[in-house]
Amino acid sequence: MTPFTYERATSPEAAIRAVAGTPGAKFIAGGTNLLDLMKFQIERPTHLVDVRGLPLATIEDTPDGGLRIGALVTNTALAAHPRVKRDYGVVSRAIVAGATGQLRNKASVGGNLLQRNRCPYFYNVHTPCNKRVPGSGCSAIGGASRSLAVVGTSEACIAQNPGDMAVALMVLDAAVETMNAAGNTRSIPLAEFFRLPGETPEIEFALEPGELITAVTLPPPPAGTHHYHKVRDRASYAFAIVSVAAVLDEDGTGRVAFGSVAPRPWRVAEAEAALPEGPAAVVASAFDGAKPTHENAFKIPLAERTLALVIAEGKG
Amino acid sequence: MKFATPAGENPIDRLSVVGRPVPRIDGPRKVTGTARYAYERHDAVSNPAYGWIVGASIGRGRVVSIDTAAAQAAPGVLAVLSTLDFAPLAPGFRTTVHLFGGAQVQHYGQAIALVVADTFEEASAAAHLLTVEYEVAPGRYDLAAEAATAEPVADRDAPDYPVVDRIGDFEAAFAAAPVTVDQHYTTPDQTHAMMEPHATTAAWRDGKVTIWTSAQIVAWHRPDLAKWLGVTEGDVRLEAPFIGGGFGAKLIAQCDAPLAALGARAVGRPVKVTLQRPLVINNTTRRAGTHQHIRLGATRDGRLTAIGHVSLNGNLPGAFAEAAIAPTRLFYAAPNRYLTMKLAALDLAEGNDMRAPGEAPGLMALEIAMDELAEKLGMDPVALRIVNDTQVDPREPDRPFSERHFVECLRTGAERFGWDRRNPTPGAQSDGKWLIGMGMAGGFRLNLLLPSAARVRLEVDGGLTVETDMTDIGTGSYTILAQTAAEMMGVPLAAVTVRLGDSAYPVSAGSGGQFGANNATSGLYAACVKLREAVAARLGIDAADAEFRDGRVLSGDRSVALAEAVREGPLVAEDGITYGDLDEQFVQATFAAQFAEVAVDGFTGEMRVRRMLAVIDSGRVINPTTARSQVIGGMTMGVGAALMETLAVDVRHGTFITNDLGFYEVPVHGDIPHQEVVFLDYPDNKSSPMKAKGIGEIGLCGVAAAIANAVYNATGVRVRDYPITLDKHLAGLPRVA
Numbered sequence A: 001m002t003p004f005t006y007e008r009a010t011s012p013e014a015a016i017r018a019v020a021g022t023p024g025a026k027f028i029a030g031g032t033n034l035l036d037l038m039k040f041q042i043e044r045p046t047h048l049v050d051v052r053g054l055p056l057a058t059i060e061d062t063p064d065g066g067l068r069i070g071a072l073v074t075n076t077a078l079a080a081h082p083r084v085k086r087d088y089g090v091v092s093r094a095i096v097a098g099a100t101g102q103l104r105n106k107a108s109v110g111g112n113l114l115q116r117n118r119c120p121y122f123y124n125v126h127t128p129c130n131k132r133v134p135g136s137g138c139s140a141i142g143g144a145s146r147s148l149a150v151v152g153t154s155e156a157c158i159a160q161n162p163g164d165m166a167v168a169l170m171v172l173d174a175a176v177e178t179m180n181a182a183g184n185t186r187s188i189p190l191a192e193f194f195r196l197p198g199e200t201p202e203i204e205f206a207l208e209p210g211e212l213i214t215a216v217t218l219p220p221p222p223a224g225t226h227h228y229h230k231v232r233d234r235a236s237y238a239f240a241i242v243s244v245a246a247v248l249d250e251d252g253t254g255r256v257a258f259g260s261v262a263p264r265p266w267r268v269a270e271a272e273a274a275l276p277e278g279p280a281a282v283v284a285s286a287f288d289g290a291k292p293t294h295e296n297a298f299k300i301p302l303a304e305r306t307l308a309l310v311i312a313e314g315k316g
Numbered sequence B: 001m002k003f004a005t006p007a008g009e010n011p012i013d014r015l016s017v018v019g020r021p022v023p024r025i026d027g028p029r030k031v032t033g034t035a036r037y038a039y040e041r042h043d044a045v046s047n048p049a050y051g052w053i054v055g056a057s058i059g060r061g062r063v064v065s066i067d068t069a070a071a072q073a074a075p076g077v078l079a080v081l082s083t084l085d086f087a088p089l090a091p092g093f094r095t096t097v098h099l100f101g102g103a104q105v106q107h108y109g110q111a112i113a114l115v116v117a118d119t120f121e122e123a124s125a126a127a128h129l130l131t132v133e134y135e136v137a138p139g140r141y142d143l144a145a146e147a148a149t150a151e152p153v154a155d156r157d158a159p160d161y162p163v164v165d166r167i168g169d170f171e172a173a174f175a176a177a178p179v180t181v182d183q184h185y186t187t188p189d190q191t192h193a194m195m196e197p198h199a200t201t202a203a204w205r206d207g208k209v210t211i212w213t214s215a216q217i218v219a220w221h222r223p224d225l226a227k228w229l230g231v232t233e234g235d236v237r238l239e240a241p242f243i244g245g246g247f248g249a250k251l252i253a254q255c256d257a258p259l260a261a262l263g264a265r266a267v268g269r270p271v272k273v274t275l276q277r278p279l280v281i282n283n284t285t286r287r288a289g290t291h292q293h294i295r296l297g298a299t300r301d302g303r304l305t306a307i308g309h310v311s312l313n314g315n316l317p318g319a320f321a322e323a324a325i326a327p328t329r330l331f332y333a334a335p336n337r338y339l340t341m342k343l344a345a346l347d348l349a350e351g352n353d354m355r356a357p358g359e360a361p362g363l364m365a366l367e368i369a370m371d372e373l374a375e376k377l378g379m380d381p382v383a384l385r386i387v388n389d390t391q392v393d394p395r396e397p398d399r400p401f402s403e404r405h406f407v408e409c410l411r412t413g414a415e416r417f418g419w420d421r422r423n424p425t426p427g428a429q430s431d432g433k434w435l436i437g438m439g440m441a442g443g444f445r446l447n448l449l450l451p452s453a454a455r456v457r458l459e460v461d462g463g464l465t466v467e468t469d470m471t472d473i474g475t476g477s478y479t480i481l482a483q484t485a486a487e488m489m490g491v492p493l494a495a496v497t498v499r500l501g502d503s504a505y506p507v508s509a510g511s512g513g514q515f516g517a518n519n520a521t522s523g524l525y526a527a528c529v530k531l532r533e534a535v536a537a538r539l540g541i542d543a544a545d546a547e548f549r550d551g552r553v554l555s556g557d558r559s560v561a562l563a564e565a566v567r568e569g570p571l572v573a574e575d576g577i578t579y580g581d582l583d584e585q586f587v588q589a590t591f592a593a594q595f596a597e598v599a600v601d602g603f604t605g606e607m608r609v610r611r612m613l614a615v616i617d618s619g620r621v622i623n624p625t626t627a628r629s630q631v632i633g634g635m636t637m638g639v640g641a642a643l644m645e646t647l648a649v650d651v652r653h654g655t656f657i658t659n660d661l662g663f664y665e666v667p668v669h670g671d672i673p674h675q676e677v678v679f680l681d682y683p684d685n686k687s688s689p690m691k692a693k694g695i696g697e698i699g700l701c702g703v704a705a706a707i708a709n710a711v712y713n714a715t716g717v718r719v720r721d722y723p724i725t726l727d728k729h730l731a732g733l734p735r736v737a
């Protein structure tokens, strides 16, 4: 860790001012991702603004029948919330499939969306990595890439978004509410929140410097059964190799997104439209243009088989 | 005491304390946090400084310069030790690596600097301020690419075997065999993944140093440390009372110990150092991966006529080969045999001992091959192993096994597990979406005899104090030593105090190679025999016919309280066990039959172990509770070996890139089902007066293959490349939807 200063924010505005006004400053919520990255010196903030004291930890019904989830709601609280369990089961299932009870108790909704990737080279500061040191090269291409992305990648970076919750939020058309340094708020559709790497893999999110996530909003729940299936190498406490979040209607239509296969939760409208034709058609469309490595090409057939499993579950 | 002839009846045979399921006596200290580990010795040293080790970030070459100025000027920094300012520490016992000093980089992660600061954070922050210039040399990091350069090599731990070990005419017998298996298998590099990383606290006083470290074998560390520090062995006090696991990683000193001591000397203050997990993985030792070629030839009724086993692996120049052929030498009968090991040079962290070295990876291959042979023969895999049992060393038919009850392990296991319910047709059993399979494998591991000594003192209050440099690496040594002393002296367990892991105590076998329990308790047995003689002498009783029971000494019609003997002061006895040639006259080994039931998700290929059973033949069981813990720990490690553990090498950088416990997955609770363990409990009177044998490694042996065979039975897809991850059989699974 490099030395840093620390303050507890007393209001969202003050927090944003502190981060926007201090070069190298960052928010910290649960710290479960940021502190690990700091210990490896991958992140080296000069100043930390702790947002945990802010009043952003409630879950409220919205007038349209949706839900507004404060950015500081813990992963545990969100997964256990009665309305989430009843109407947005895919979210509860995705969250409890991730990390461990201890981590979920600490992790916040905002921090979860902003968790960084799990490419092994990103973590080894002695190997080139465009995400860590822009322009240094990508060690994963031609290296250990079994866990990495197969679609949506670029020549510059093939890291996957490893999160679970975000995949579920993606099928629900969630949006991220933020406030910026000027005090303006905006709502960013989740589909636009995660950036593809292109030539700038170090830019991962559609946030301005100092922009604070205040909430995640969910529209009214879609009809259908909710599914989250996470495939991994051990029974728990492991990131997904492939995950599938889906809301399936009785008539065979529905929504589907794939996790750990792309730099962001991967939801493709045309692919989703092919759901009635079955998993092969969906995956062919969703992974059109995929560029897997020899180590992770299996993720595409695995995605198809996992979707088949989810559809079979949906039929009960 | 020299143990040169088979043990007759002795006080241990009473089994009033020994053989009982006594909970571990160090348990309360562990769960209350009062058992202090090497990095926590704040009770022993005040105000320690913190050392942070910097590892080389190249795989091979030289350090040209290290600019330490910025680090030296950083807050809290007390000293920066650069490898360029030290002569290379000569390689220690059982290793070819110099842990520090000099410009040469033998492998990625080799220690090149130690930053010492007031706090841990200051040391780690300053460590990142070093500027290191390297001269990179081309390295050899890819075993497959180096295979052609490999040379046949002797077995470090069994040098008497010919390098190319031939019996009969393997080629002719294999060619003539009506049923054959000819396959290649690979096992990956593995890390020990013990919970406690290597750690040391060191403090100097008047030219002498005390080193609190995480060492499995104290006496294997101390001479090297003295040499590296330029002091006499007597000037080094080493203490290792508690160790958070080792699995072979801590048999020999790693860089934390010399660097803590060198750092402490440099700053004139105690220093503590631990290795961060990426350094444990790239700086210390690994279990070396293997490429194994196995050929089996058999008659139609399943008798093996030919066994060929060639194992290739890679290691640093001059380092040893993983003896994957070791179990094949002795496990099954077959008149024609061809066994050899080949070693290629690889510039990776040194391959060295890890739990059941040789046997564990060897059986991962051999026991799949046996399953494949059974299938080709249309024979039950249990029956195949029974048919090929041998009661003698296949090389030297005049050399029998001391005790070998492998067939009983197999029969008992098959019965307990419900093996008759296995469907021999692979891919034919399902339960909803799950494909179900059963598999089994044999396990074999040598029993090793090493000298071991102890001191035992009868205190004036009637208590007994045991002292030996034996270690308890989480295994139960404290408990079984207390049981042994209590049994020998006829006192309750609670009267015994055990002190371990201190170089001031008599030298024991230490913990490793599953030789700890049998040898250390036998050394204590010897000391207790001496103490009994001293007690008898004081009481004027003939030791030969004295019985020690219930705190009394009985002889003829005399019955005297033990305490009488120490009325005028405590009695101390020290002795050790040494061995004759009973391990040459007889093969001494331990055996297992491992069974597993596995479910494979028919959609995703994910594997879950549903049931496991091990039937173990390892001599007398000194404590069924701690012995069972050893076996279920081994079985758990076997699940990891079968399904997930692998150190992925980046062959461009020469580094293990899966270098922490997030990337290197080991089983979690959810992966481990109910594990049943059965001990046959046949005392072996040729192994020691305890009649016990090793237990710490046999539990692992054969497990991975049993799981591999169960996965095959479930799916019909044979994977010969460990670990069996879902991507390796996905394409062969039945199509879905």
Ligand SMILES: Cc1cc2nc3c(=O)[nH]c(=O)nc-3n(C[C@H](O)[C@H](O)[C@H](O)COP(=O)(O)OP(=O)(O)OC[C@H]3O[C@@H](n4cnc5c(N)ncnc54)[C@H](O)[C@@H]3O)c2cc1C
Pocket: A026, A027, A028, A029, A030, A031, A032, A033, A034, A035, A036, A051, A071, A072, A075, A097, A098, A099, A100, A103, A106, A107, A108, A109, A110, A111, A112, A113, A114, A115, A162, A163, A164, A165, A211, A212, A213, A214, A237, A238, A239, A240, B662
């Ligand atoms: C061992 C381990 C296993 C894990 N396994 C999984 C898993 O299986 N699946 C999974 O999905 N995740 C997993 N995770 C990741 C975990 O979900 C995240 O670490 C966690 O959700 C992050 O939340 P946090 O509040 O702790 O974020 P922090 O670590 O506090 O912050 C993360 C980032 O978000 C920023 N930030 C935080 N809050 C805000 C805000 N309100 N506005 C703007 N920026 C903000 C911080 O500046 C930082 O950059 C695992 C983590 C660990 C350590």
Ligand code: SF4
Pocket: A117, A119, A120, A121, A122, A128, A129, A130, A131, A132, A137, A138, A139, A140, A141, A148, A156, A157, A158, A159, A201
């Ligand atoms: S894939 Fe991305 S994160 Fe990984 S090394 Fe390449 S640039 Fe870095």
